[in-house]
Amino acid sequence: METLELRTDHKYVEVADKIELQIERRILKVGDKLLSVRALSKEQGISLSTAFQAYYLLESKGLIEARPQSGYYVKYSREHALDLPKICKPPDDALPVSVDEMIMSVYTDLNNDKLLSFSMGAPAVELLPTAKLNKAVMHVLRESKSSCVNYEHVQGNVNLRKQIARQALNWGGTPTEDDIVVTAGAVEAMSLCIKAITKPGDAIAIESPTYFAIFQIMESHGLKVVEIPTNPVTGVDLDYLEKAIPKFDIKACLFVSNFNNPLGSLMPDQNKQRLVEMLAKKEIPLIEDDIYGELYFGKTRPKTCKSFDKKGLVLQCSSFSKSLAPGYRIGWTMPGRFKDKVIRLKRMHTVSTNTLAQAAVADFLSKGRYELHLRHLRKALHTQSLRYMQGVCEYFPEDTRITRPQGGFTLWIEMNKKINAYKLHKRALKHNIGIAPGQIFSSQGSFENCFRISYGMPWSEKIGKGLDTLGKLMREMK
Numbered sequence: 001m002e003t004l005e006l007r008t009d010h011k012y013v014e015v016a017d018k019i020e021l022q023i024e025r026r027i028l029k030v031g032d033k034l035l036s037v038r039a040l041s042k043e044q045g046i047s048l049s050t051a052f053q054a055y056y057l058l059e060s061k062g063l064i065e066a067r068p069q070s071g072y073y074v075k076y077s078r079e080h081a082l083d084l085p086k087i088c089k090p091p092d093d094a095l096p097v098s099v100d101e102m103i104m105s106v107y108t109d110l111n112n113d114k115l116l117s118f119s120m121g122a123p124a125v126e127l128l129p130t131a132k133l134n135k136a137v138m139h140v141l142r143e144s145k146s147s148c149v150n151y152e153h154v155q156g157n158v159n160l161r162k163q164i165a166r167q168a169l170n171w172g173g174t175p176t177e178d179d180i181v182v183t184a185g186a187v188e189a190m191s192l193c194i195k196a197i198t199k200p201g202d203a204i205a206i207e208s209p210t211y212f213a214i215f216q217i218m219e220s221h222g223l224k225v226v227e228i229p230t231n232p233v234t235g236v237d238l239d240y241l242e243k244a245i246p247k248f249d250i251k252a253c254l255f256v257s258n259f260n261n262p263l264g265s266l267m268p269d270q271n272k273q274r275l276v277e278m279l280a281k282k283e284i285p286l287i288e289d290d291i292y293g294e295l296y297f298g299k300t301r302p303k304t305c306k307s308f309d310k311k312g313l314v315l316q317c318s319s320f321s322k323s324l325a326p327g328y329r330i331g332w333t334m335p336g337r338f339k340d341k342v343i344r345l346k347r348m349h350t351v352s353t354n355t356l357a358q359a360a361v362a363d364f365l366s367k368g369r370y371e372l373h374l375r376h377l378r379k380a381l382h383t384q385s386l387r388y389m390q391g392v393c394e395y396f397p398e399d400t401r402i403t404r405p406q407g408g409f410t411l412w413i414e415m416n417k418k419i420n421a422y423k424l425h426k427r428a429l430k431h432n433i434g435i436a437p438g439q440i441f442s443s444q445g446s447f448e449n450c451f452r453i454s455y456g457m458p459w460s461e462k463i464g465k466g467l468d469t470l471g472k473l474m475r476e477m478k
Contacts, residue, residue: 012053013379015044019054023063023077034064034072061386076390085263085401085414085450087229087237103212103440112432116466118453119436121261121409122326126458127380129373133325133364140359148356154347156182156332157355160362164332167365171293172307175334181342182332182353186291189317189333190254191217192349196341197285197315198223202251205244207236209412209441209450211261211289214254218443225443226250232403232412235260235267238274245282252285258302259292262412262441262452264405269303276308283313285338290318291331294374296407297382312336320361322409323374328357380458381409387459388467395464395471397478412438414450419477421451427473433466 022028034055035043041051055072058064065075107119141147155161161177168175183189198204200222206214208227218225226248229237236255244250255275257267267275279286288305296302306316315338319331330353335342364370388411392402401414415421421437428435438447457463 011046012050012057015040015046015050015054016057019058020061020063023074026077028074030074030077032074033070034074036071061383062390063386076386082393082396082398082400082402084232085403085412087231103216114432115429115434116432116462117434118466119434120456121436121452121454122322122456123377123381123409124457127377127456128325129364129369132369132373133360136360136363136367137356140356140363144359148359150355152182152352152355152358154352155343156180156353157358157362159366160330160358161332163362163365167294167370168334170301171290171304173304173334179334179336179339180332181335181339181346182330182358183317183319183346184350184353185321185329185331186289186317186319187213187217187331188350189319189331190214190287190289191220192342192345193287193315193317193333193335193338194218194221194223194252194254195345196335196338197252197287203248205241205248205250205253205255207255207260207263209262209438209447210256212440214289215443227443230260230263230265232263232265234271235265236271236275238271238278241275242278245284250284252287253279254287254289255305256289256292257305258290259295259405259408261292261408262410262436262438264403264408264410264412266302266406272303272305273308276305276314280309280311280313283311285313285315287315287317290316291322292408293318294323295378295381295409297378297385298406302407306334309336312338315342323377324364324370325357325361328361329354330357330361378407381407381455384455384457384459385411388453388455388463391459391464391467395468397471397474400474409454409456411453411455412450413453415474416478417449419449419474421448424451424470424473424477427477428470431469431473433469435470 037048037051037055041048055064059066062076064072066072158177160182161180164180165175165177183192194217198221203224203226204218205226205228207230226244228241228244231237235257257272259266286305290304293302293304304316306314313336315333315335317333320328333342385405389402392413397416399416403412422439425435425437436452438450439445441447
């Protein structure tokens with residue numbers, strides 16, 4: 001049934017993609033009338049039903065609109081979106097990390113049912129294969145001799161590690177199950193890797209802006225951070241990094257090469273190769289957080305820095321938290337030459353990872369369900385990203401700047417400099433709206449006029465009203 005579904009939806013998606021490409025290249029401009037359903041059917045050699053599905057898909061993305069008794073017209077193009085955010089120059093120093101109480105303020109009321117939380121960078125529950133995961137849990141419980149109450153091997157469930165190794169083929173990797181260590185989420189994976197390659201007082205290069213949990217990890221290990229400017233499209237500024245390495249005596253790097261949180265930037269493959277080779281010459285380890293790598297909107301999955309690693313200096317980390325089951329807390333790392341040390345550290349700190357959750361995810365993957373789920377999830381997120389961008393363009397002030405991610409969950413918003421994002425966060429809470437102010441994505445509280453929103457929730461009238469309210473608050477604060 002799953003194979004049949006993949007085959008039947010292929011043609012209308014293919015036709016829709018062709019039209020979307022014409023819109024992106026401005027061959028079709030906003031306001032242009034499209035072929036009628038019947039004419040499209042004849043031109044493409046497809047059924048009327050398939051032609052209608054193609055238009056419906058484009059309509060769901062907000063790219064076209066149906067006008068009564070008139071036909072379909074181009075409604076939106078990225079060329080008409082707001083400008084990209086500027087690249088911020090981070091502090092010119094290696095500084096101790098100071099994690100602000102703002103993080104606690106932003107994430108205190110996440111379980112409040114009344115809160116419209118744009119701050120949660122995770123997929124909505126309705127986008128996850130809950131029923132099939134439940135079946136996987138019941139299946140492994142029946143099959144397990146101990147009902148999964150025993151400790152799992154410290155390195156992780158061997159079947160799960162085999163499935164992760166197979167997934168690595170998507171990004172050009174060739175690991176075996178022996179190269180992988182399962183962890184309780186990506187944060188534990190990064191924490192173990194950082195501890196394996198650093199000592200207190202070391203300087204670590206990170207992106208700017210970057211995910212706030214990275215600062216908390218650095219602070220817990222007594223490390224200094226060197227923030228590297230990050231382009232909202234292409235990622236880390238490698239020229240800046242090359243000069244910063246000797247200047248600050250950088251001992252390691254931690255980057256999100258695919259769809260950085262919060263910018264959504266995607267480092268081109270040639271940049272990844274240059275980065276790996278640059279660090280290899282200096283024997284500097286790179287921790288690569290690839291948690292969003294499977295959530296791409298293009299035709300193929302982007303490669304990882306790990307795929308260019310020849311010396312075992314890249315410690316790749318990821319998890320199923322953003323793509324399958326956030327609550328299962330199943331992550332992993334491929335720590336290269338540091339594997340034995342990472343395993344020793346894990347044995348000291350957590351002994352083993354949740355046995356039942358590991359077995360259930362392994363069972364789900366082994367049945368081939370993950371790829372089908374990812375196809376649907378990527379399609380939904382791409383559609384949602386376009387609708388949210390349109391909402392921002394429609395409701396926010398004209399001098400607003402916004403990123404245009406090629407994958408992941410998040411949009412980075414740059415406002416007029418007169419607006420303080422943390423104050424906007426406080427005002428928005430009074431309207432039961434949650435955002436993530438830009439200050440929490442910098443060790444020194446930079447990005448005061450920026451904030452992050454997630455498009456993990458499907459578009460709805462409530463989402464539109466929430467963005468409208470944010471736009472009104474921004475105008476009041478100017």
